[in-house]
Amino acid sequence: MAPEYAMEGLFSVKSDVFSFGVILLEIISGKRNSGFYLTEHAKTLLAHAWQLRNEGHELEFVDPLLTEQCPTSEFLRCIHIALLCVQEDPAERPTMSNVVVLLGSESIELPEPSKPAFSVGRAAHHIDQSVPEDPSVNQLTLSGISAR
Numbered sequence: 001m002a003p004e005y006a007m008e009g010l011f012s013v014k015s016d017v018f019s020f021g022v023i024l025l026e027i028i029s030g031k032r033n034s035g036f037y038l039t040e041h042a043k044t045l046l047a048h049a050w051q052l053r054n055e056g057h058e059l060e061f062v063d064p065l066l067t068e069q070c071p072t073s074e075f076l077r078c079i080h081i082a083l084l085c086v087q088e089d090p091a092e093r094p095t096m097s098n099v100v101v102l103l104g105s106e107s108i109e110l111p112e113p114s115k116p117a118f119s120v121g122r123a124a125h126h127i128d129q130s131v132p133e134d135p136s137v138n139q140l141t142l143s144g145i146s147a148r
Helices: 003-008 012-030 044-056 071-085 096-104
Strands: none
Touching: 012 044, 012 071, 012 096, 044 071, 071 096
16 A cells, blocks of 8 residues: 555555555565565565665575566566566656656666655564553553554
């Protein structure tokens, strides 16, 4: 889900582009974005792809089962396009029609993507150790509801 929709309820055609970029990264890596925060790599699949690309290790992101199916250059191009789709600023994301053109043509030079939106991971909550174990005076519990 695009962060601008998740956080502010703003939806546009660029929200679909964001989702497509996430799905493309999931296909290439063989990993799901949801639950990726449980790994030691990064807080999100997007952050992991961004980190590996900046380090020049994009091929570590690719699912080993796929490497025999497709030329390396196609994987690198798809990762690059996916990172264009998940940029933090929706205005910087390409339109879906532009994505189709970029995927279909190897001769078009790709612009450099800016930082992806990392806010799609789950936030870890800090537990205050100074609070007594049983904060309830009358054995009732309070639940706080917060949106993801």
